Amino acid sequence: MMNSAVVMRDLSVTRGGRRVLTVDGLDVAAGSITGLLGPSGCGKTTLMRTIVGVQRFAGSVSVLGLPAGSSELRHRVGYVTQAPSVYGDLTVAENVRYFGAMVGAGADAASAALAAVDLTDLAGRRAEQLSGGQRARVSLAAALVGRPALLVLDEPTVGLDPLLRRRLWEFFAELAAGGTTLLVSSHVMDEAEHCDRLIFLREGAVLAADTREGMLAGTGTTSAEDAFLAMLGEQVAA
Numbered sequence: 111m112m113n114s115a116v117v118m119r120d121l122s123v124t125r126g127g128r129r130v131l132t133v134d135g136l137d138v139a140a141g142s143i144t145g146l147l148g149p150s151g152c153g154k155t156t157l158m159r160t161i162v163g164v165q166r167f168a169g170s171v172s173v174l175g176l177p178a179g180s181s182e183l184r185h186r187v188g189y190v191t192q193a194p195s196v197y198g199d200l201t202v203a204e205n206v207r208y209f210g211a212m213v214g215a216g217a218d219a220a221s222a223a224l225a226a227v228d229l230t231d232l233a234g235r236r237a238e239q240l241s242g243g244q245r246a247r248v249s250l251a252a253a254l255v256g257r258p259a260l261l262v263l264d265e266p267t268v269g270l271d272p273l274l275r276r277r278l279w280e281f282f283a284e285l286a287a288g289g290t291t292l293l294v295s296s297h298v299m300d301e302a303e304h305c306d307r308l309i310f311l312r313e314g315a316v317l318a319a320d321t322r323e324g325m326l327a328g329t330g331t332t333s334a335e336d337a338f339l340a341m342l343g344e345q346v347a348a
């Protein structure tokens with residue numbers, strides 16, 4: 111049996127008067143990297159918002175054994191939004207300490223989080239003077255500072271240069287090896303190669319969810335993009 115960090119049953123989400131997400135059943139495996147993949151507008155952010163407890167929904171969503179949105183989860187779930195916000199007039203270190211203080215983490219934890227994302231050298235720089243990629247890493251450090259068991263990252267590698275992107279994925283793998291569960295979204299299919307498990311979303315519904323290898327073997331393909339297209343073809347045929 112798979113040990114699940116997130117269990118969703120009979121989920122439906124309505125936004126702006128329109129149903130934008132319907133999930134009969136979906137589990138996110140604990141201690142591994144799950145890629146949430148699909149084109150823009152398919153519902154990735156909505157699914158993540160549901161898990162972290164900021165989205166109204168109908169149905170049942172349990173996170174680390176508790177109902178989504180439980181106050182006990184605040185310290186155990188880290189969330190980095192798609193357009194991460196940091197305080198421009200605070201330094202890098204002050205930003206991370208500020209977010210740390212909200213989850214009861216001290217200055218040591220803030221330093222460790224900064225080191226983890228390779229920002230120690232920029233600790234004293236004001237956030238408004240950072241590049242986009244550096245700012246994204248500050249947000250990641252802010253999410254890491256409380257040492258969350260579940261880390262939900264919405265398109266964290268978009269707009270980053272290839273080297274930084276690779277380093278981030280290596281870092282995510284280290285976190286997963288240490289027992290952290292990561293759910294990472296992307297609309298870029300080749301990011302799937304860094305994931306243990308994949309969830310394909312399309313038009314507000316789960317097209318497929320499996321291990322990466324299972325997905326490729328099941329479709330007889332060698333890339334996530336081809337697997338996605340094969341699944342689409344099966345769905346159209348059915």
Ligand SMILES: Nc1ncnc2c1ncn2[C@@H]1O[C@H](COP(=O)(O)OP(=O)(O)O)[C@@H](O)[C@H]1O
Pocket residue numbers: 125126130148149150151152153154155156157
């Ligand atoms: N604030 C909102 N109000 C109404 N509809 C929204 C809102 N945000 C997103 N949507 C709609 O919900 C659907 C899913 O969006 P989203 O979860 O943001 O997709 P993705 O993250 O995959 O790009 C889209 O049809 C989008 O237009």
Ligand SMILES: [Mg+2]
Pocket residue numbers: 154155156192264
């Ligand atoms: Mg999104």
